[in-house]
Amino acid sequence: MQEALLQHLICPTTREPLRLQVEQRDGDDILSGRLSCETQESSLPNPDSYTIRDGIPDFFSPAGSQTQTIRSFAQKWAKHHYYRAHTHKFYTEWYLQRYGFFESAKLRAFLEGKEFILDAGTGAGRDAANFAELSSAAVYGVDATREALTIARRDISHPRIAFVQADVNRLPFPDAFFDFINCDQVIHHTPDPRAAFDHLGTKLKPGGSICCYVYRKKAVIREFTDDYIRDRISSLSVEEASEVCEGITRLGKTLADLNVTVEIEQDIPILGIRKGKIDLQRLFHWNVMKCFWNDGFDFFTNNIINIDWYHPQFCFRFEPDEFRAWFAQGWEVEAWDVQEAGISCRARKV
Numbered sequence: 140m141q142e143a144l145l146q147h148l149i150c151p152t153t154r155e156p157l158r159l160q161v162e163q164r165d166g167d168d169i170l171s172g173r174l175s176c177e178t179q180e181s182s183l184p185n186p187d188s189y190t191i192r193d194g195i196p197d198f199f200s201p202a203g204s205q206t207q208t209i210r211s212f213a214q215k216w217a218k219h220h221y222y223r224a225h226t227h228k229f230y231t232e233w234y235l236q237r238y239g240f241f242e243s244a245k246l247r248a249f250l251e252g253k254e255f256i257l258d259a260g261t262g263a264g265r266d267a268a269n270f271a272e273l274s275s276a277a278v279y280g281v282d283a284t285r286e287a288l289t290i291a292r293r294d295i296s297h298p299r300i301a302f303v304q305a306d307v308n309r310l311p312f313p314d315a316f317f318d319f320i321n322c323d324q325v326i327h328h329t330p331d332p333r334a335a336f337d338h339l340g341t342k343l344k345p346g347g348s349i350c351c352y353v354y355r356k357k358a359v360i361r362e363f364t365d366d367y368i369r370d371r372i373s374s375l376s377v378e379e380a381s382e383v384c385e386g387i388t389r390l391g392k393t394l395a396d397l398n399v400t401v402e403i404e405q406d407i408p409i410l411g412i413r414k415g416k417i418d419l420q421r422l423f424h425w426n427v428m429k430c431f432w433n434d435g436f437d438f439f440t441n442n443i444i445n446i447d448w449y450h451p452q453f454c455f456r457f458e459p460d461e462f463r464a465w466f467a468q469g470w471e472v473e474a475w476d477v478q479e480a481g482i483s484c485r486a487r488k489v
């Protein structure tokens with residue numbers, strides 16, 4: 140991590156500045172060392188201090204009730220080394236559309252003049268890389284799992300990006316620090332998504348913007364099947380869960396290969412099924428069980444996307460109105476997108 144970016148980190152417990160002791164560096168890149176609370180005596184029995192390993196400072200404490208969910212992501216990222224490269228274009232286009240940018244030039248214009256950006260729950264760092272490329276800001280990519288950040292740092296070496304291991308509920312940054320916070324597809328995996336959202340809000344400058352996505356509640360049969368499968372596989376390792384999910388992924392492919400469109404002639408409100416023409420695989424996927432399939436990805440990636448859904452224990456879903464209510468006070472909504480999969484909101488802190 141670049142030394143210039145390290146200086147903005149604070150102790151998430153005491154909120155004090157941190158003193159850097161360098162063990163190993165490569166020019167301005169601090170590879171290993173220690174960050175300790177400036178005001179605490181190092182002779183104290185347990186001074187707050189944080190290690191830097193392989194260029195990544197570690198502020199993450201054992202995850203409590205989120206342990207299984209974090210382990211699930213750790214195993215997922217360790218298992219899928221080329222996820223970002225394989226899916227970058229698809230997810231970037233989806234991102235631009237959901238948050239009302241539609242093209243990277245508009246995202247570039249939005250990012251202009253921003254000094255500090257946080258990508259909270261950065262995973263393999265796709266969005267962080269896009270933000271650095273399209274702006275002149277310092278970009279912090281934070282994630283709870285070291286495996287994700289190790290891959291991100293391996294693939295993305297940009298002097299204005301710093302990867303930090305920390306909890307989105309306990310961020311090592313001063314309040315009102317960031318001009319823009321991105322938290323895409325993350326907080327629904329935390330024990331209390333609303334609390335995580337509020338914590339993120341404290342780290343944003345007044346006038347700053349947030350982009351946040353949460354899963355949407357699905358039709359009743361799909362909700363039932365999701366919970367049923369999750370209850371049974373979340374205690375398995377990702378390895379074992381991936382075997383269970385293979386059948387589901389193959390079913391998604393089989394249905395997609397049929398290339399059949401069906402017409403639902405009438406709404407079925409009791410099951411949450413809406414009338415209209417729909418591809419058979421989509422009908423099944425949205426209303427019966429998640430069986431993701433995208434011809435543009437290989438089988439392994441499609442299967443990981445299904446595991447990513449079924450395996451983490453925490454996977455909250457929201458009605459659009461519930462999520463919208465989070466922005467009722469203190470926010471001005473600038474883009475709002477509701478899809479079957481999830482709800483995306485870009486808002487300005489007022």
Ligand SMILES: C[S@@+](CC[C@H](N)C(=O)[O-])C[C@H]1O[C@@H](n2cnc3c(N)ncnc32)[C@H](O)[C@@H]1O
Binds near residue numbers: 284323328329
């Ligand atoms: C579905 S992935 C999304 C990653 C990335 N935002 C993207 O769009 O590709 C969710 C990520 O959130 C991270 N995460 C979950 N809970 C977290 C927490 N409490 N603090 C920080 N990161 C967390 C996981 O480790 C995982 O990398």
